[in-house]
Amino acid sequence: MPKNRSARIPRATPPSKAVAMTPKPVAPFTHTHTLALAIGLLLAAIAAPAPRAHAADGWHDLFDGRSLNGWTANEKPGSFQVVDGAIVCNGPRSHLFYTGPLRGARFRDFEFEAEILARPGANSGVYFHTAFQEKDWLAKGYEVQVNGSATGDGGYREHKRTGSLYGIRNVHRTLVPDDQWFTLRIRVADKRVTVHVDDLLTVDYVEPNDAPDGGYRGRRLGEGTFALQCHDPGSRVLFRKVRVRDLGPHASGPRPDPSEYRIPPALAALHANNFPVVDLHTHLKGGLTLDDVLRRQHRTGINAGIAVNGGLGFPITNDAGLDRALAEIDHPLVYRALQGEGREWSRLFSPEVIARFDYVFTDAMTFSDDQGRRMRLWIPEEVHIDDPQAFMDLLVRRTVAILETEPIQVWVNPTFLPAALASRYDELWTEDRMRRVIEAAVKRGIAIEINDRFRIPSAAFVRQARQAGARFTFGTNNGGRDDLGNLDYCVTIIRECGLKWSDFWLPGRNRTP
């Protein structure tokens, strides 16, 4: 998808008449009626093969495997070729629209399938409910993203991978290696869109009744045709076995409750504006299961990193325990994290096993004071505060030591204070204390979590950290099954501090050694 799209996205706007949700049965392509185009479409329709149904299962091929009959390219027709039974997209930006005779190229409730192969660094996509447009990125319809490894140009970093409903529900992990055929399946039934990459569900989206998510005015379900995207000359993507099946009566059945799928407009705006929305501090605690986490991801677009706690006094204290934990949270859609506990954790595990996690984090909530008294700051009976100022200086020293020496990529629960001091947070976290811990984190490229559960760090801290070049992550640190929310505090901080997508860190980028 376009690298500059985020700049063109308006803030979430109230629905206007122009995007009224009930689609009007307009003739296709009425807004692009040049004579040449009309003749071209007519010829394409005449030349197209009669749609063939497979047996009795209702599937119809949209691509005959030999020619582009039934398809119409805009802008740069040369960007599409048929080679060895596949449509090859490669060249300057252009879109290839299905304009053949099947259903008059107007599809509403359907299942779509295509086999796709993306070359390294390629960006492409499949649009549905779209309409012919002479040039530019397509305004109407939704796009399902194809992108295994394209990173974006210049200062832009693309955060949406194959299987994303582009800018609406994003996938951040690479699910299929480049150069490997996979099947993309899109199903639209009434207001519900599901996407599968091979057999893996990546998106379960129900379009809200009021405003389009994230302010994309053209992203409204109605009806329309399909389009394949040639994104740029550096991208080469192959499509074959492109077929569709009308759902008709199959689309009925229990209708999903939209309230179960609703997300706050501010979160939708993050999806639309290229923020990597990943709750990197999710624990399978209190009965929360991997399936629960995946359901939240499919429906809300909040991706997850699942963390296991390793350290003295925790169930996992050695490599064998980490091995078992890694297997339990192994799923292509989630990141796997180790949360180091206590200060001995990095000596309990081998670097080889630690390296199998996508990222490692710790907090500064467990340490011993100069008298050797071990404290866990969240347990009031263990906390010794003889003098608040001296305690803060100790906390800063311990935090800096952790950030300077432990093999981590993220500092979580940052600036946490024990309950006895929490009400004095703004006074005790002086600018100088903040500067010392921020400097230590920035020096080693350690990202700083914006923690939803404890609502820390403060906006003042985040502003100072950003100024110093720090990057941030989203994290809930849920204590059980029912406190995984919508990252409300993270959203608040983004707004208050004016953070951009580029202020955020994702596993796999800029790791510290």
Ligand SMILES: [Zn+2]
């Ligand atoms: Zn945790």
